[in-house]
Amino acid sequence: MFYSPAPLHIPDGFLSLLVSLVCWVVTALTLGAAISRTNKSLGERQIPLMGVMAAFIFAAQMINFPVAGGTSGHLLGGALAAIVLGPWAGMLVMTAVIAVQALLFQDGGLLVMGANILNMGLVTAAIGYGLFRSVSGSSKTVKLGVAGVAAWLSVMAGALLTSLQLWLSGTSQLGIVIPAMLGVHALIGLGEALITVSALAFILQTRPDLLGEGSESAKAGKGWILAGGLISLFVVFLSPFASADPDGLERVAENLGFIGAGQSAPFEIIPDYTLPFLGETALSTIVAGAIGIAVVAVISLLVGRGMKARS
Amino acid sequence: MHFDAFDRYHDKESFLHRLDPRVKVLVTVIFIVSNALLPDGAWFAFGFAWLFLLLCNLLSKLGYAYSLKRSIIALPxxxxxxxxxxxxxxxxxxxxxxxxxxxxxxxxxxxxxxxxLIRSWLSVQMAILLVAVTRFPDLIHALEHLRVPAILTTIIAFLYRYLFVLTDEVFRLLRARESRSGAVTGSKRRLERVERSGRGVLWRAKIAGNMAGQLFLRSYERSDRIYNAMLARGYAGRLYTLNPHEMKSVDYYATAFAIAVIFLMQWIGRF
Structure with a gap:
């Protein structure tokens, strides 16, 4: 009655174990970076602030505006949280929101929570903050415009990632899920953009000091601008390609060995990847899967290091 | 609003209610992982998993169909x-x-x-049962014991604590909007009235945004006040609980039993 589920929360059972675990690894590493950065840069004062801000995002998602025919638009909040609180704090706040939605309301699963946090909390924050930060010296109009674009893109990025995860798990067909998800979220994203822009405009007008520009050095934003820009480019280029030519994307995935990742029984987690010395046994594929996860973990760790060094 | 309007906890004296929250979180997660591991069409194993779920429902004294009744949420x-x-x-x-x-x-x-669908349906039911038999603060405490970073569990604890307060604030804002935005009086359907209130869609979106901004400012100022009040009461960066949460022998037995059942389930699913 108080709470309207957003269509991006994946429940348990819809993603394969491998996809869920890989998403958890990426999410956990990013959150680890966020926690160590936040512990260093903020005092204990910030923790109650972030808690109340998480409750704010949760409550703000209930503010809706009627669109037409009984449907209404409302906020998801990832981009807004990152813009007003900074990227790392924004990520932690969104993580708390998604965790409570899953734990308390079963809106989104537990095993797939890593994927949900990645789609709705981490990527949205990177895009929101990165793009907004890239115009930090500009006029108010430019800033608000860019914030709107970032909010729209963050929703699209979440929808695109969700579709890709569902497809890699063998739950949906690429040619249908991408156009359907992106089509719906292009509209939802418009609502998100409008609310984000007017909320920011309101804050800029009444308490401009809260969106303090001088609080972080210019150098600190560089890594975020890069990250946000890259993810945005990824969304902008992959979405049309995937919608127009799903077979093409499937071919690419097939060549990379992704496809069918979760379509068969779990003991064939990566069907083509068996370890020669173990033969084609269940153990062999489990070990292969574990190695795959470890490789992904190391790559994300290195990327995280790089980003940390830059920022 | 009443403070427990969001709460999913059902107070009962039962075996599951008394179990250590760590055990409950752990078994829920293992059960969900096990569902993800079961191959397609493992009907006997799915049936067995459902029997386990039924047993948990009975042990919780909430009625054998408790989790079933609330499990429609994942259906859309x-x-x-x-x-x-x-x-x-x-x-x-x-x-x-x-x-x-x-x-x-x-x-x-x-x-x-x-x-x-079956995997999703089984998993969501166990998650529903978990919050029905565990108080949310205990759940957070269990997460802390299970090595979830303290900063995250503290944020979640604050989120849970102030969720009710800020929801009240939102309702105040929504009520104010409804009573002031020029609605067409006398129209039969409430929705229609709300849709016609004020100006076009863009204007309505802008108002919703202003309200979100307003809510942000109020939350921000409130967080300041909360922090000062906490400091005054001796807050030093840690939240405490009165529940000792000690693992008793029954907790270990229950964990061993649940894990054995889940292994059996996997075995049935494969052979």
Whole structure:
């Protein structure tokens, strides 16, 4: 009655174990970076602030505006949280929101929570903050415009990632899920953009000091601008390609060995990847899967290091 | 609003209620992982998992169908999996025409679709049961014991604490909007009235945004006040609980039993 589920929360059972675990690894590493950065840069004062801000995002998602025919638009909040609180704090706040939605309301699963946090909390924050930060010296109009674009893109990025995860798990067909998800979220994203822009405009007008520009050095934003820009480019280029030519994307995935990742029984987690010395046994594929996860973990760790060094 | 309007906890004296929250969180997670590991069409194992769920329901004294009644929540998402009905090659079962395209349901597609739904349905029920038999602060405490970073559990604890307060604030804002935005009086349907209130869609979106900004400012200022009040009461960066949460022997037995059952389930699913 108080709470309207957003269509991006994946429940348990819809993603394969491998996809869920890989998403958890990426999410956990990013959150680890966020926690160590936040512990260093903020005092204990910030923790109650972030808690109340998480409750704010949760409550703000209930503010809706009627669109037409009984449907209404409302906020998801990832981009807004990152813009007003900074990227790392924004990520932690969104993580708390998604965790409570899953734990308390079963809106989104537990095993797939890593994927949900990645789609709705981490990527949205990177895009929101990165793009907004890239115009930090500009006029108010430019800033608000860019914030709107970032909010729209963050929703699209979440929808695109969700579709890709569902497809890699063998739950949906690429040619249908991408156009359907992106089509719906292009509209939802418009609502998100409008609310984000007017909320920011309101804050800029009444308490401009809260969106303090001088609080972080210019150098600190560089890594975020890069990250946000890259993810945005990824969304902008992959979405049309995937919608127009799903077979093409499937071919690419097939060549990379992704496809069918979760379509068969779990003991064939990566069907083509068996370890020669173990033969084609269940153990062999489990070990292969574990190695795959470890490789992904190391790559994300290195990327995280790089980003940390830059920022 | 009453403080527990969001709460999913049901107070009862039962075996599951008394169990250590760590055990409950751990078993829930293992159960969900086990569901994800079961192969498509492992009907006996799915049935066995459901029996385990039934046992948990009975042990919770909430009634054998408690989690069943609340499990519809994941159903809308099933729509997203519907394409596997047609996309996996197999023996055609039936076909129909829609928008000039012929859709053919295959046996392999149906098998996969039903398996996805059952997995999701079993998993969501265990999660529902978990919050029904565990107080949320205990749940957070369990997460802390299970090595979830303290900063995250503290944020979650604050979120839970102030959720009710800020929701009240939102309702105040929404009520104010409804009573002030020029609604057409006398129209029969409330929705219609709300839709006509004020100006066009863009204007309504802008107002919603202003309200979000307003809520942000109020929350921000409130967080300041909260922090000062906490400092005054001796807050030093840590939240404490009165529940000792000690693992008793019954907790260990329950964990061992649940894990044995889940292993048996996996064995049934494979052989």
């Amino acid at each position: 998402f099933a729509l997203i999996a519907i394409t596997v009905l047609f996309s996996i090659p197999g023996k055609p079962l039936s076909s129909f025409h829609f928008l000039g395209i012929t859709f053919t349901i295959t046996d392999a597609g149906l098998l996969r679709f039903v398996s996805i």
